[in-house]
Amino acid sequence: MNRQKRIPVCEPLLAGREEEYVLEAVRSGWISSAGKYIPAFEEAFSRYCGAKHGIAVCNGTVALHLALVAAGVGKGAEVIMPDFTMIASAAAVAYVGARPVFVDAERETWNIDALQIEERINSRTSAIMVVHIYGHACAMDEIRKVARKYNLLIVEDAAEAHGAEYQGKRTGSLGDIAAFSFFANKIVSTGEGGMVLTNNDELAQRCRYFKNLCFPLNRDRTYLHEHVGFNYRMSNLHAALGLAQTERAELYVSARRRINSLYRERLKNLPGIIFQAEFEGCRNVYWMNGIVVDRQVNGIDRDSLMRKLSDRGIETRRFFGGMHHQPALAQYGSYKEDSFPVSDWLMKNGLYLPSGSGLTDEDIDWVCEAIETIVLKRESHT
C-alpha cells in the first residue's frame, strides 16, 4: 500500500486569478471594506445566482443573521427549518430571539420534508428557512405553496449549494432572501466569507444598513445612529478571492458533478451504500458526496468504514447531528424520541467521501478501491 498518499475530505482550489487579484488589492492599499473588489464580487456572484442584489459579509452565519434581521424576523416569532442541517442555520434564528421549529428530512434528497411543514405552522410562524443540503435544492414548489397560503417569508440557507438549480433557476433566487457561505470548503470560497442575496430592493437596503453598524446610507456624517447594527463587512482582500472564484464557479460545479458520477458509477453495485438523489428538474452540485451505510455488509458499519478508510490515508467526515439533539437548542422545545426518524438515520449512518473540486480520477479510483476492499473484504491490489 502506498502510505504517502493522503486524500483530504475537501480542499479549496485556487487555480484562477486569485493571486493576481489579491496582490492587486494589496498593492493598491485597499485592504479594508472599501475597494473595487467588493462591488465587483457582489455583482458577479449575484448575477451568477440570478439575483438582483448581493451584499457581501464576513461569513455565512452572519449572512443568515443579517437576512433574518433585514426581513424583520424577531422576538416571539417561529421559524420552521430542517432538523437535519448545520448548527449555524439554527443559531441565526436564536440570535434574533426567534424560536426554531424543526421538521424531519425527506429520505431521498435529505432536505426538509416539505409535506411536514404545514402541520408545524401556528399564529407565531413568520418564516420558513430552507437549507439546500449538500447541494440539492429543496422542493420549492411545495414550499412556496405553503408559504403563500400562510403569508410566510422564505429564507434560503444556500451555504452548500452554489450553482445548484431548481427548474432552471439557481439557489439564492428561489425565496425572498438567501444566505451563502464562502468558507474554505465551500464550492466558491474566500477562506471566510458570506453573502446575502435578494431580489427585493428594500430588503437589500436594510442589509446594507444593518451590516455597517446602521450608519445612515445617505452618508450623513452626524454620527447619530437610529438602530443598533452590526459590523459584518467583508474585506477587499476576501472579495478579490471571491471574484476570482466566481469567474470559475461553473468549472467547480462540473468538477463536483463529475466526481459524484465517478463515485456513483464505481460503487453502484456495492450493497448497503446509498447516495443522495438528484430529483428531476434539479441540478445537484454535490458540495459533499454524502453516502449512507444503510446496512452492515460483512460487519462493516459507518464507523468501521470511516476508521478503515482513515488507516489508508482517506479522510471522511460524519454527517451532522440533528438539531433536536443539540444541548444548546434544548430550550426551544423537547421532541419525542422518534420524532425525526430520517434525520436520526442520516446522523447514525452518513459520511462524506472526499469531495474537493481538485480531486483527480486517480484519487477517486483510490478511494473506491479502498471502499470495495473494506466492504467486500477483498484482498487489496495496491
Ligand SMILES: *Cc1c(COP(=O)(O)O)cnc(C)c1O
Ligand atoms: C457552512 C454552512 C453555514 C455557515 O457558514 P460559515 O461561513 O461557516 O459561517 C451555514 N449553513 C450551512 C448549511 C452550512 O453548511
